[in-house]
Amino acid sequence: MKTFVAIVRNRHFGRTAQEMNMTQPAISSRIAALENELGYRLINRNERDFSLTPEGERALQSFESILGELDKLDAGLSGLDAPVLVPLRIGAIDSVSSTWMPHFIDALHQRFAGLKIELTVDGTEPLLRGLRKGRFDIVFAIQPLIGEGFRSFRSCTLQMVWAGSPKLIEADRIYSVASLADMPIISFPKDSPPYQMIAPYFHDEQVLASKLTSCNSLYAIINLLVDGFGIGAIPTVTIMRELKGGLLCPVKVSKRFPPMPIIATYQSSTHQDLVRIAVEQANQSAALFCEQVEPGMAWIG
Structure with a gap:
């Protein structure tokens, strides 16, 4: 039962074998024996994505309930709280x-x-x-x-905000989408979900932002902004310290950036x-x- 529950959790026979310090054939043998004992196939093996059969779904609920009760029994006999055995x-x-x-x-x-x-x-x-x-x-x-x-x-x-170093941003100026596009922009990698939020912001206004630098780390983007390498659209709550300390300032814009x-x-x-x-x-x-x-x-x- 523990082996079956672990496989469903990992959705992979090899990772389950590694977690349980067993060989993959041994894991497969346990599942085959379990299915033979119950008389039903529990796991769909012919699909690319891991999935359970209807019988497997019912077995999982029962096995987790049984294993949970055994853990509670063991904990009760020892006078300890029931441990959480998996990370x-x-x-x-x-x-x-x-x-x-x-x-x-x-x-x-x-x-x-x-x-x-x-x-x-x-x-x-x-x-x-x-x-x-x-x-x-x-x-x-x-x-x-x-x-x-x-x-x-x-x-x-x-909430998302355009922000940049005071060295780049005019505090009282209201920037249009076109004026933002003329500035160096620090963004997340192309085709990533955050980038997919930035691209339509310019495309909807038929403006091309050509000075793009991509980075996959929010922390690195913030450091680049502080150092004056460009402006970026990021969650306001992630730069509160930089805003309060004057390292970054919000950009006043004619078109607000959509929330994340x-x-x-x-x-x-x-x-x-x-x-x-x-x-x-x-x-x-x-x-x-x-x-x-x-x-x-x-x-x-």
């Missing part, structure tokens, strides 16, 4: 890791003593690929992952209790953060 694997973009992610992780640690959390900070596309392949339990990105076994919700929305949604997507099929609690805590942490920042910079929904 919670979280993926997040920079804009989340630098804002309400610390509160989220601290709250989870307070609720689950000994909980191991594996946090990966990356771009939206790598995070969604990793979630699809079973490398994450929940990710916070700009876009959702659509597919069987995944659920998504909007965690919060972040933060979408949470999680595996809905395994470790339902832990993931469910993590989802609830993510909502609470995001809501608390939005209440603490200045109005209009971040909001729920």
Whole structure:
């Protein structure tokens, strides 16, 4: 049962073998024996993407319930709290890791003593690929992952602002889209979700922004902006320190940049209790953060 639950969580036989310190043939043999015992196929093996049969879905619910009760029994006999035996694997973009992610992780640690959390900070596309392949339990990105076994919700929305060094920006000037396009712009890599927000901003006005420098790190972009290499559209909450310290200043524009949604997507099929609690805590942490920042910079929904 533990082997089956681990395979569903990892969505991959090889990674399950590595996690359980076993060979892949041994893992396959266990699943084959389990299917033979039950008399039903549990995993679809002829599809490119990992999926369970209807019987596999029912077996997963039963196995997790049984294993959970065994953990509670063991903990009760020993007088200890039931341990969380698997790490919670979280993926997040920079804009989340630098804002309400610390509160989220601290709250989870307070609720689950000994909980191991594996946090990966990356771009939206790598995070969604990793979630699809079973490398994450929940990710916070700009876009959702659509597919069987995944659920998504909007965690919060972040205000976006054009910003640059005071060496480049005229504080009292209102910049048109065309005037912004004439300036050097620091953006995220082409075809990435953040870039897909920037491109229409200019294209809708039939303006071409030709002086583009791409970078896949929010922190590096902020440093480039501070050093005066260009302007960029980034979440306001991520540069509050630089704005207050005068290292960056907001650009007054004739056309506002659209806000950035933060979408949470999680595996809905395994470790339902832990993931469910993590989802609830993510909502609470995001809501608390939005209440603490200045109005209009971040909001729920």
